[in-house]
Amino acid sequence: xxxxxxxxxxxxxxxxxxxxxxxxxxxxxxxxxxxxxxxxxxxxxxxxxxxxxxxxxxxxxxxxxxxxxxxxxxxxxxxxxxxxxxxxxxxxxxxxxxxxxxxxxxxxxxxxxxxxxxxxxxxxxxxxxxxxxxxxxxxxxxxxxxxxxxxxxxxxxxxxxxxxxxxxxxxxxxxxxxxxxxxxxxxxxxxxxxxxxxxxxxxxxxxxxxxxxxxxxxxxxxxxxxxxxxxxxxxxxxxxxxxxxxxxxxxxxxxxxxxxxxxxxxxxxxxxxxxxxxxxxxxxxxxxxxxxxxxxxxxxxxxxxxxxxxxxxxxxxxxxxxxxxxxxxxxxxxxxxxxxxxxxxxxxxxxxxxxxxxxxxxxxxxxxxxxxxxxxxxxxxxxxxxxxxxxxxxxxxxxxxxxxxxxxxxxxxxxxxxxxxxxxxxxxxxxxxxxxxxxxxxxxxxxxxxxxx
Amino acid sequence: xxxxxxxxxxxxxxxxxxxxxxxxxxxxxxxxxxxxxxxxxxxxxxxxxxxxxxxxxxxxxxxxxxxxxxxxxxxxxxxxxxxxxxxxxxxxxxxxxxxxxxxxxxxxxxxxxxxxxxxxxxxxxxxxxxxxxxxxxxxxxxxxxxxxxxxxxxxxxxxxxxxxxxxxxxxxxxxxxxxxxxxxxxxxxxxxxxxxxxxxxxxxxxxxxxxxxxxxxxxxxxxxxxxxxxxxxxxxxxxxxxxxxxxxxxxxxxxxxxxxxxxxxxxxxxxxxxxxxxxxxxxxxxxxxxxxxxxxxxxxxxxxxxxxxxxxxxxxxxxxxxxxxxxxxxxxxxxxxxxxxxxxxxxxxxxxxxxxxxxxxxxxxxxxxxxxxxxxxxxxxxxxxxxxxxxxxxxxxxxxxxxxxxxxxxxxxxxxxxxxxxxxxxxxxxxxxxxxxxxxxxxxxxxxxxxxxxxxxxxxxxxxxxxxxxxxxxxxxxxx
Numbered sequence: 001x002x003x004x005x006x007x008x009x010x011x012x013x014x015x016x017x018x019x020x021x022x023x024x025x026x027x028x029x030x031x032x033x034x035x036x037x038x039x040x041x042x043x044x045x046x047x048x049x050x051x052x053x054x055x056x057x058x059x060x061x062x063x064x065x066x067x068x069x070x071x072x073x074x075x076x077x078x079x080x081x082x083x084x085x086x087x088x089x090x091x092x093x094x095x096x097x098x099x100x101x102x103x104x105x106x107x108x109x110x111x112x113x114x115x116x117x118x119x120x121x122x123x124x125x126x127x128x129x130x131x132x133x134x135x136x137x138x139x140x141x142x143x144x145x146x147x148x149x150x151x152x153x154x155x156x157x158x159x160x161x162x163x164x165x166x167x168x169x170x171x172x173x174x175x176x177x178x179x180x181x182x183x184x185x186x187x188x189x190x191x192x193x194x195x196x197x198x199x200x201x202x203x204x205x206x207x208x209x210x211x212x213x214x215x216x217x218x219x220x221x222x223x224x225x226x227x228x229x230x231x232x233x234x235x236x237x238x239x240x241x242x243x244x245x246x247x248x249x250x251x252x253x254x255x256x257x258x259x260x261x262x263x264x265x266x267x268x269x270x271x272x273x274x275x276x277x278x279x280x281x282x283x284x285x286x287x288x289x290x291x292x293x294x295x296x297x298x299x300x301x302x303x304x305x306x307x308x309x310x311x312x313x314x315x316x317x318x319x320x321x322x323x324x325x326x327x328x329x330x331x332x333x334x335x336x337x338x339x340x341x342x343x344x345x346x347x348x349x350x351x352x353x354x355x356x357x358x359x360x361x362x363x364x365x366x367x368x369x370x371x372x373x374x375x376x377x378x379x380x381x382x383x384x385x386x387x388x389x390x391x392x393x394x395x396x397x398x399x400x401x402x403x404x405x406x407x408x409x410x411x412x413x414x415x416x417x418x419x420x421x422x423x424x425x426x427x428x429x430x431x432x433x434x435x436x437x438x439x440x441x442x443x444x445x446x447x448x449x450x451x452x453x
Numbered sequence: 454x455x456x457x458x459x460x461x462x463x464x465x466x467x468x469x470x471x472x473x474x475x476x477x478x479x480x481x482x483x484x485x486x487x488x489x490x491x492x493x494x495x496x497x498x499x500x501x502x503x504x505x506x507x508x509x510x511x512x513x514x515x516x517x518x519x520x521x522x523x524x525x526x527x528x529x530x531x532x533x534x535x536x537x538x539x540x541x542x543x544x545x546x547x548x549x550x551x552x553x554x555x556x557x558x559x560x561x562x563x564x565x566x567x568x569x570x571x572x573x574x575x576x577x578x579x580x581x582x583x584x585x586x587x588x589x590x591x592x593x594x595x596x597x598x599x600x601x602x603x604x605x606x607x608x609x610x611x612x613x614x615x616x617x618x619x620x621x622x623x624x625x626x627x628x629x630x631x632x633x634x635x636x637x638x639x640x641x642x643x644x645x646x647x648x649x650x651x652x653x654x655x656x657x658x659x660x661x662x663x664x665x666x667x668x669x670x671x672x673x674x675x676x677x678x679x680x681x682x683x684x685x686x687x688x689x690x691x692x693x694x695x696x697x698x699x700x701x702x703x704x705x706x707x708x709x710x711x712x713x714x715x716x717x718x719x720x721x722x723x724x725x726x727x728x729x730x731x732x733x734x735x736x737x738x739x740x741x742x743x744x745x746x747x748x749x750x751x752x753x754x755x756x757x758x759x760x761x762x763x764x765x766x767x768x769x770x771x772x773x774x775x776x777x778x779x780x781x782x783x784x785x786x787x788x789x790x791x792x793x794x795x796x797x798x799x800x801x802x803x804x805x806x807x808x809x810x811x812x813x814x815x816x817x818x819x820x821x822x823x824x825x826x827x828x829x830x831x832x833x834x835x836x837x838x839x840x841x842x843x844x845x846x847x848x849x850x851x852x853x854x855x856x857x858x859x860x861x862x863x864x865x866x867x868x869x870x871x872x873x874x875x876x877x878x879x880x881x882x883x884x885x886x887x888x889x890x891x892x893x894x895x896x897x898x899x900x901x902x903x904x905x906x907x908x909x910x911x912x913x914x915x916x917x918x919x920x921x922x923x924x925x926x927x928x929x930x931x932x933x
Contacts, residue, residue, distance in 0.1 A: 002626070025626035033836050041519075044609055049833075449707040 001361055002066045004029060004092070006052030006082050007073030008039045010330060011097065011122060014350035015070060015357045016043050018381070021446050022358060027061045053081040055089060063090045068361055072097040072120075084114045089372040093117040093364065095357065099124075099238060103124045118360055121363065122353035127242035129352055130326055131250070133345050134231075134299055136214060138223045139326035140204065140345050143376040145387045145431050145437040150383050152182070152208045152439070154378060161222045165196060169195030175220035179209040182411045182439035183322055183383050192409045192441050195234075202220030206378060208413040208437060228298035228324065229254055234283045236260040236269050239328065239349070243301070244273055257292060261284045278418045286308060289316070306408055307334050311388040319372070336380065351377065359386075362378060362446050372446075385413070386445055393432055394449045402426030408453045409441040458697045459516055459525045461510040462611070466529050466598055467503030471496040471535055476585060477540075479580035488576040491544040499536055520928050522610025527923040529595055530911055534558045537586060546579045551900050551902055558907045560586030561594075562914035564871060565672020565766040565797060565883025568896045568903070573677055577658060580675050584662035590914070591669025591698075591796035592639050600632035608632075614919050617793060617801065624706045638705045639796075643668040646694045653687040663767075668693045670797045672766030672883035679891070680767045685752065688769050692756040696729065699763035699791030720831045721769060725762075725802045736779045743774065754779075762786040764798040766883025768891035784873060787882045795927050798881030798913055801851065807835055807843045847915055854879055857909050864902045874898075878906045879913040 005012050016026050016039065026045035027334065029052040030036050040047035050057035052071065055312035063069065069086040076098045097109060106120055132142040141155040153436035157163060163171055168181050182189045183206040184199070191197065199205065203408045209217060216303045218225045231247065233240055236258055244256060256276045260266050263280050263344055272279040281288045283304075294300065300317035302310035307329045314327035325344035329335050359375030374387035390397060401412060401424055416435040417423040422428060430436060430448070438451060445451060474496035481489020508895045535555050540546075541553035552568050559566045562581055572580065589597070593615040599608045608628040624631045646667055650660035662675045668815035676682045680691060700722060716722075736754040744750040753770055760767045761783045768924075772783065790799015810828045817826060857875040864871070866888060873885035874895075884891060895906070912920040922928050 025625055025630075034838075037838075041609065041613075044626070044628050046623045 001025070001364070002027070002062070003068040003070060003361060004058070004063060004066045004086075006030070006062050006069065006071045007078075007097075008047075009072070009074060010350050011072045011353050012070075013039045013043065014354045015072065015334070016045055017359050018377075019361060020044050021381075022362070024361065027066070029057060029061050031211070038426045051078075053078050053085060055085050058082075058086055058089055063092065066090060066092045067364070068093050068095065070095045072096075072356060074101050076103060080110065080114065083116045083211045087115045095120060095360065097122065097353070100373045101238065101241060107145075120353055120356050122349040123238040124242045125352045125356060126328065126347050126349040127246055129347050130239070130243055130301060131246045133326060133347075134324065135250075136218070137226075137228055137299065138218060141378065143209075143378075143385055144373070145385075145414065146421065146435050150208065150210055150414050150416065150421050150437060151214055152206060152376070152378075152413065152437070153214060153332040154204060154206045155223075156204045157199060157201070158222045163199050163221045164201050166199055167195065168193055168197050168199070168409050171199070175217065177209075177217040177219045177220050178213045179207045180411075180413055180423065181205050181207045182413055183379070183441065185379055186314060190382055190441055192411060192439075197251055206383065206439065208439070217312045226298075227251070230293075231301065232294065232297040232317075233258045234291070234300075234310075236265045236278075236305045237305065238261075238429055239303050240269070241272070243303075244276060248273075248275075255323055257297070259288075259292075283313060289313075295325070297323055299323065301381050302327045304328075307331050311338055311341075311343060315341065318342050318344050320354065325375075330413075337379075351381075383439065383441045384443075384445070386440070388436045388438065388448045390430060390432055390434050390436065390448055394447075396449050396452050397430045397432060399429060400426065401428050401430075404451075405453050406451055407440075407443055410443060410445075410451045411439040412451070413437040454524070455512070455514055455516045455521050457510045457512040458514060459521055459528065460508050461512065462525050462595075463529055463532055464503045464506030464508075464510065465602060466533065466594060467499050467506065467536065469598055470533055471499035471503060472497070473585070474540070474582070477578040477582040480581040481576070484577045484691075485628075486576045486578050488544050489578050491540045492578070492582070493505070493709060494543065494767055495536065495539045497687075498672060502648030505931065517610060518921065519610050519613070522614045523919040523922040526595055526610055526614040526915060527911075527919040529555070530561065530915060533594055534561055534911070536718060537561060537582075540582060541579065546575050551903050555812050555895065555903045555907055556583065557586060558910050559878075559883070560584075560671065560673060561590035562881050562910040563587050563669040563671040563764070563798065564878060564881040564910050565666065566878060566889075566895050566910075567673065567883075568894060568904070570610045570894060570896055571677065572675060580662060581658075582674065584665040584671070584673050586651065587669035587673060588665040589669075590644065591671070591700075592636060596632045597636060599629055600636050607625065615915065617795070617798070617916055624703060634706060635702055635759065638702055638709070638804040639668065642697070644706070649694075650687060653690050654684055655687050659683075663691065666767070667691060667765065668698055668796065670695065670698050670765040670791070670795070670881075672760075674767065680756075680769045688756055689752070692759040695759045695763045695765045695767070698765075699725065699795050699797045699922065701794035703794055721803050721806065723793050724806055728760055728786075728789065728802070729762060732762070732782055736775075736782055739773050739782075743776075757783065758786065761882060761884070762789065762797075763791045763795075764800075764880055764882045768884055771891050773834045773886060773890035775893070776812050784876060784886065787876050787880045790880060800847065800880075803830065804843050804846065806830060808878070811840055812834075813842065824866075849921070853909070853912065855915065860905045861898075861902050864898055866897075874906070875909065879909045881910060881913050 003019055004027045005016050006029045008028045008030045008345055016028055019026050020043050026048045028045055031051050033049050036049050048061045061087055069092050071082040073079055076260050079096040083096045086094050094116050096116050098119045099121050133139055136153055139155050141154045143152045172178055181193055182191050185204040215225045236411040258276055259279045259281055261282050266278045266280045283289055294317055300323050302313045310327040314325040317323045317325040327343055327346055329346050329348055335348055355375055355377050359372050363372035371389045373389050376385040412424050414437040415424050474492045478489050478492045538553040538557040542550050547553040547556055555568055561725040595611050595615045611629050624634050645665055647660050647664035650664055651657055659675055666673050680688060704716045704719055705720055733754050737750050741747055741750045756769050757772050788800055789805055790801050791797035792803040793803045807830055814826050858872055861875055862870050869887040870889060874889050
C-alpha cells in the first residue's frame with residue numbers, strides 16, 4: 001500500500017513509523033524542511049516539503065498512485081481541505097484527523113459531502129482507552145473485542161498470588177476460572193505460552209476473557225474487583241472533556257474532580273459539567289492534592305500537556321497502593337524509560353492513533369476473506385491483538401483448530417458466533433460470519449488466512 | 454558504535470564480491486586461460502570468510518545511525534579494494550601488491566588511471582575483471598547489497614554515505630526499492646551501450662569492457678592505443694554514452710514513469726549540457742588550426758570534453774599537444790564533474806551551481822547588508838544547512854587537493870604533472886596533463902605517491918566525509 005501522510009508532527013511520524021514497519025510505502029508531506037529532514041533520516045520513507053493542502057504539492061507526492069492519504073496536521077481545517085483536494089485529484093481513500101469538539105456534531109455530514117473515508121480523533125480514542133482501563137482498575141492496559149463483549153487485559157501478577165508456580169493447563173481448574181493467558185512478559189522477554197508454561201513472580205500477563213470471568217479471575221489471583229466511585233483528573237485538556245462524557249454515561253453516581261491552572265478553562269468546564277468539581281490550582285504546588293483528598297480517591301488521571309508532570313504526579317498518587325493512576329505520556333522515549341517504574345497505566349495518544357490507522361490500512365487490503373475490526377499493539381508494539389470478521393471461506397475456515405497448521409506465536413483467543421463468545425478448543429472450527437480474536441507476536445497479519453503457516 | 458552490525462554488513466559485502474568473481478572465471482573458461490583459477494583461489498576463501506563474519510557478528514542490536522553508515526561504507530570500500538587486488542597480485546599479472554591495489558582502487562573508484570605500460574600483456578580474464586570493477590564501483594557495491602538483501606531502516610545511512618551528490622534523492626519510498634530501481638536502470642543502460650558498441654564494429658570483448666568503463670565512467674582500456682583503435686563512429690558513440698552516464702539517474706527514472714517534461718526541466722541537466730556545449734565551442738575555437746579539418750577538431754573536442762567532464766578518462770588522441778587554454782579548460786572540467794546521482798566523480802554540477810549562487814549572493818549582501826536573499830536550485834529554496842554542507846565540502850575538497858599536491862611534489866616531477874595527477878585521481882578522472890596525459894601512465898611514480906593516490910581516489914569516490922569520519926577520533930568515542 002502506498003500511503004501519503006500530510007503533517008509529520010508526533011501523530012504523523014508515529015503513524016509513519018508504524019506503517020513502514022508493516023512494509024507499506026510511505027510519503028511524508030510537511031511544511032517544515034527541518035522536521036521533514038529529521039523524520040525522513042530516521043524512517044525509511046520519502047518526503048516532500050510543502051503545504052499538503054495545495055494540489056501541486058500533493059501531485060509531487062504522487063497522489064495519483066497513492067492508496068491512502070492521511071491528513072494529520074494540527075489544524076482540522078487544513079486536514080479537511082487536504083482530504084477534499086486529494087479526493088478530487090485521485091481515487092485514494094482519505095483519513096482526516098479532526099479533534100475540534102464543535103465539529104464533532106457535523107462530522108458525518110462533512111465526511112459524506114467531501115468523501116472522507118475516516119476521521120480520527122486521537123483525544124477521543126485516548127479517552128475511550130482510559131475508560132476501558134478504568135473499568136478494570138487492576139489492569140495495566142485493557143482492550144475489547146466483539147463490540148465490548150470480550151476483553152484482553154494486561155496485568156502484573158501480585159507477589160503473593162496463588163497462581164505463581166502453577167502450570168497454565170492447571171490454573172483454570174485450580175482457580176475455578178475460565179481465562180486464556182496469551183502472552184507473558186518476563187524481564188525483557190515476551191513468551192507466547194503453552195499449557196506447560198508456568199507463571200513466575202514478577203510476570204506481567206496478557207489474558208482474554210469475558211467480563212464475568214475477568215472479575216472471578218481477579219478475585220482468584222488475589223485482586224479485589226471494585227468499581228470506581230471517585231476520580232481525580234489533573235489538567236483540563238480535550239481528553240478530559242471526552243473522558244468526563246464517557247464516565248458520566250457509564251455511571252451517573254460518581255465523583256469527578258478536575259484541576260487546572262487556567263481560570264478561563266476552569267470556568268468553561270464548570271459551565272459545561274455542573275456535577276464536576278473544578279479546582280483552579282496548580283496540582284504540583286503545595287499540598288493542594290492532599291487537601292483535596294488524593295489519598296482517598298479511587299482513580300487519579302494526569303492529562304496535562306507536560307509529560308514529566310504527568311509521570312511524577314502519577315507516581316505520587318500510586319504511592320499509597322490503593323489509587324489507580326493513569327498518566328498520559330506523549331513522548332515514546334519516556335514510555336520506554338519509565339517502564340520499570342510503578343506509574344500505573346500509561347496512555348499515549350499517538351500510539352492510539354497509529355494503531356487505528358494501521359488497522360484501517362490493513363483492513364483495506366482487499367483480499368476479501370476477512371475484515372480487520374480492531375487492532376491493538378501491546379508490550380511496546382511487540383505483540384498485536386487483532387479482531388477479524390470472517391467474510392468468506394478460506395483455508396483457515398471449516399477446519400478443526402487442532403488440524404490447522406498455525407504459524408508460531410499465533411494464538412486464537414476467542415470466537416464470537418451468534419451473540420456468544422466461544423473459548424476455542426482444538427475441536428472448534430472457524431466459520432464464515434464469525435468474529436475471531438487473535439493474539440500474535442512477530443507476525444504481520446492482514447487477513448485471517450495469514451494465521452496459517 | 455554498533456561494530457557488530459558493521460562487520461556483518463562487511464561480511465555480506467565480501468560474499469557479494471566473491472560471487473561477482475564468478476564472471477571473470479567464466480571469461481577465463483571461454484578463452485581457455487589458466488589465470489582463471491586465481492579467481493577461485495581468492496573467491497572461495499572470500500565467500501567463506503564473508504559468511505563466517507556475517508554469521509558470527511549478526512546481531513539484533515538495531516542501533517544504526519549515520520556514524521555506522523559512514524564507517525560501513527569506508528571500511529567496506531577498503532576491504533573491497535584489498536580483496537579485489539588479490540587476483541592481480543597472486544597471479545603475478547601485477548606482481549607488486551601496491552601496484553595491484555592502485556589498479557583495483559582505480560577500477561572500483563571508476564578513476565581509470567593505470568600503472569600498466571602495456572595492457573595487452575594481461576590475460577583476457579584479468580582485463581575483464583579490471584573493467585568489471587568500473588561497473589561495480591560506478592553505482593556502488595553497497596547499493597547493490599541494499600538492492601538484493603532485505604534490510605531495515607539502517608540502509609538509509611549506507612545509501613546516504615555511498616551515493617554521490619549533496620543530497621540523496623529517493624526515487625520511491627523505500628531505500629531497497631530505490632536501490633533496485635537504480636540498478637535496473639543502470640544495467641539496462643549498460644546493456645544498450647554494449648550492444649550499440651558491438652553494432653558499430655567493435656570486437657565483442659572490447660565492447661563489453663569499454664561498455665563497463667563507459668557505464669561506470671571509469672576509463673580502463675583493453676588495447677594498446679585505447680579508444681584511438683576504434684573507428685570514428687564508435688568513438689562518437691562512446692562520447693555520447695559517456696555524457697549519458699554523467700546525467701543524474703533520477704532523470705531516467707522520471708522518463709521511465711513518463712514525466713518527460715519534469716525531466717527536461719531539471720536545472721542541473723541544463724547547466725551540465727550548457728557547460729559541455731560551451732566548452733566544446735571554446736576549445737574548437739582554440740584548437741582548430743591543429744587539425745586538418747574543422748570536423749576533426751570538433752570530433753576531438755567533443756570526445757575529450759565528454760570524457761573529462763564525466764570523469765571517464767578515455768582519449769582518442771594526445772590532447773597534450775593542444776594549446777594551454779584548452780588544456781586548462783579540461784583541468785577545470787575535471788574539477789567540475791558531472792551531475793549528482795550519476796556514476797561520475799568531481800565536485801558535481803549541483804554543488805558548483807549552489808556555491809556559485811551563494812558566492813554571488815554574498816557579493817550582493819556586501820552592498821546591501823540588510824537585504825534578505827535566498828538561493829534556489831531546481832526551483833526549490835536551498836536551506837541554510839544544505840548550503841553550509843556544500844560550502845564546507847568545497848573547502849575540505851580544496852584543502853585535500855592542496856595537501857595531495859604537497860605530498861606528490863616529493864616525487865619531483867614538473868608542476869603540471871604533479872598538480873594534474875592529484876586533481877585527476879581525486880576526481881576519479883584517470884587522465885591528466887603532461888607526463889600522465891593519454892600517452893603516459895602512473896608507473897613513473899614511486900610507491901609512496903601511489904599510496905597517496907589510492908587514498909585520494911577512495912576519498913574522492915566516497916565524497917570525502919566517510920573517509921575522514923572513519924579516521925576521526927570522535928567516531929569511535931561513543932563506543933559501547
